Amino acid sequence: MDSLYSQDYLFYNQTQSSIFELHLANSGCSCDFEPVCAFNNGIDLFYTPDGALLSFEAPTMGSIGMYQYDLLVCDTTLYYGFDPSQIPPPLYFTYYVSVGNGIVYAMKWSSQGIDQVWELNMNTGIITSLGNTGFNPWSDLALFNGEVYYYTLEPGISGIVHLDPSDPSNSTLVVNIPPIFLFGGLTASPYCNTLLGAVRDITTDERFFALISLIDGAVTKVCSFQFNMFGMASMFEFAEPADCENTLDLDCNDSSGATGADYNSSIVSCAMRQALVADEDVRMFYDDWISEMTIRVTGFVPDGLDEIIDITGNIPGVDVDGQGTDILTLSNAGGAKSTDFIDALHLVRYMNTALNPTAGPRTIEVQFTTASGGMSNVAIAYIQVNELPPLEVDLGPDQIICEGSSAFFDAGSFPGGMYQWSSGHMTQTITTVDDGQYIVTVSDAxxxxxxxxxxxxTIPLISVALTGDVVICDNQSATLTLNTDAPFPITVEIQADPGSPFVFDVVVGNYSFTDLPQQNTTYTISSVTPSMEACITVTDAEQAIDVFPSYVDWYDVEICEGDSVWLGFYWETEAGEYENTFNTIHGCDSVVTTTITILPAVMLQVQEDTCDASAVGYISQPLTIRMDVRQW
Structure with missing residues (x-):
């Protein structure tokens, strides 16, 4: 066998009219290609089990048949010629596959509406129609694990067909593939249940080599190309079936620096709180449909419940459970392919919601289970968590405010800072009248x-006032009243000046007490102690009492008989002791006792004669003189 037959894959580049070789690397995670030989004719290449690289050709000059390509000298020679009369018009086929023993199966391009299968026997030269499959071909025929497959595309049908050469009518569609994909080549791969194809996405016109799952029809991109190509050939078509292991690789090309199936994710800190758990090039090989995938935080978890697995979106067909916890489960809700699980995995994030995450490495384990019960390896995403210096925020002590007043908090000034209060405010300071806990978070870049x-x-606001008498007489008691609206007992101390203090316990509502001051006295509330926490307002702390005198006087009065004395309300002419009660200008009682003594009158009589020249007769008149004998 020619040493060049050992290449991974060969295909024909129509744009550059050359045969190219394609190499897969990193378990199908990447690929590269390069030209081998230039040939002008468009060809569909295929290998025979003995390593001959062939193509069916009908040259204008020369024999019609199978031509072998010598890639060392870039030339072709006739490998096996056929009688043109054996070949149905037009004189060519489009797709070929060698199954050994000189037998080649062939089909024609489906635009001609032909789903017929032919057998080309290079032992007898006979070309035989085997029948129709019911599925028009749109790609190479590919031999994989001894079975023949091809891609079909027609209205309502798009997928990989399993060809039954013994009875083509028994051919079946094994997996559905979205009709947005067209295949320019199809062949075997070294991976379990997986073909390799050249694909064009008709929605974007992107062209790429892809792995195609025979389990669920998932199309997984390997690498892109920018040319038109036709046909793919590989000696893997004759390889022994690969071991079917369920494998998961979070970073297929190891671009993150992690080895094996693992992935080194980005750094998490308070500035970037989340990280991916898988790279773009996730690879999965599996023996059955994916039933479940778990993503969990394991190992060193110093921030506890603040370290969670979350998902940023939804993928149709994939159910999510455990969002926002340390373990997230993705479940197949019906019909979800491995690519759907990979799409969901790309939406999964490790998140650390601690205010300042604790530094150290984190490990996120990812594993899937298939419908047959098989489990994949555990792939690990490694995430480094770094600590950054925090802002120092101080709201001061808790505040006890009086009913009807407000509390003021200042979170401090931080240039460029953003403020978020639990109350919803976004300012540096807040004023509030509501009870409760207030939390502020300040962040910057x-x-x-x-x-x-x-x-x-908030505690009750109670008022206390001292009211009562302001004026009393020195022979009266003063009444004072403590007025309060406290709904609970209070203790009040009152200082009398001059005098001793008063202490009243269990005062509720209005409470009156008396005192007997003998002089002007000022009563002052010196302290109020509530039985429960409260704000106290003393609206009237002082009560001054003026004490005015009352009077008791005695007077002796001597009058002459027939005279009278004014006793405040009346004239008195009789001797005796008279008690009269009066009020002072300040309303104080004054008792005046008056003792009246009657003195006797002295009678003097004078008789004299007078002569008046003008008078006629004799006149005699008595003259009485009343005198106080003591003045005589």
Whole structure:
């Protein structure tokens, strides 16, 4: 066998009119290709089990038949000629596959509406129609694990067909593939239940080599190309069936620096709280439909419940359970392919919601289970968590406010800082009248967020006032009243000046007490102690009492008989002791006792004669003189 037959794959580049070789690398995670030989004719290449690279040709000059390509000298020679009369018009086929023993199966391009299968026997030269499959071909015929497959595309049908050469009518569609994909080549791969194809996405016109699953029809891109190509050939078509192991690789080409099936993700900190758990090039090989995939946080988890697995979107056919916990489960809701699980995995994030995440490595384990009960290897995403310096935020102590007043909090000034209060405010300061706990988180572009908590408690506002007498007489008691609206008992101390203090316990509502001051006295509330926490307003703390005198006087009065004395309300002419009660200008009682003594009158009589020249007769008149004898 020619040493060049050992290449992984060969295909014909129509744009450059050359045969190219294709190499897969990293378990089908990447590929590269390069030209081998230039040939002008468009060909469908296929290998025979003995390593001969063939193509069916009908040259204008020369024999019609199978031509072998010598890639060392870039030339062709006739491998086996056929009688043109054996070949149905037009004189060519489009797709070929060698199954050994000189037998080649062939089909023609489906645009002609032909789903017929022919057998080309290079032992007898006979070309035989085997029958119709019911599925028009749109790709190479590929031999894989001894079975023949091809891609079909027609209205309502798109997928991989399993060809039954013994009875083509028994051929079946084994997997559905979205009709947006067209295949320019199809052959075997070294991986379990997987073909390799050249694919064109008609929605984007992107062209790429892809792995095609015979389990669920998943089309997984390997690498892109920019040319038109036709036909693929590989000696893998004659290889022994590969061991079917369920494998998962989170970073197929190891571009993250992790080896094996693992992945090194990005750094997590308070500035970037989430990280991917898989690279773009996830690879999965499996023995049955994927039933479930789990993603969990394991190992060193210093931030506890703040370390979670979340998902940022939804993929049709994939159910999600455990979102926002340390283990996320993706389940097949029906018909989800491995590519759907990979799409969902690309939406999964490790998240650390701690205010300042604890530094250290984290491990995220990913594993899937198939419908047959098989389990994949455990692939690990490694995530480094770094600590950043936090902002120092201080709201001060908890605040106890009086009913009807407000509390003021200041989170501090941080240039470029963003403020988020538990109350919904987004300012540096807030004023509130509501009880409760207030939490502020301050963040900026260079530090971890800082937070602080303070509580507001409102206590009752009670008022206390001292009222009562303001004026009394020195022979009266003073009444004072403590007025309060406290709903619970209070203790009040009152200082009398001059005098001793008063202490009243269990005062509720209005409470009156008396005192007997002997002089002007000022009563002052010196302290109020509530039985429960409360704010106290003393609306009238002082009560001054003026003490005015009352009077008791005695007077002796001597009058002459017939005279009278004014006793405040009346004239008195009789001797005796008279008690009269009066009020002072301040309303104080005054008792005046008056003792009246009657003095006797002295009678003097004078008789004299007078003569008046003008008078006629004699006049005699008595003259009485009343005198106080003591003045005589």
């Amino acid at each position: 260079t530090h971890c967020p800082g937070t602080d908590t303070a509580e507001v408690v």
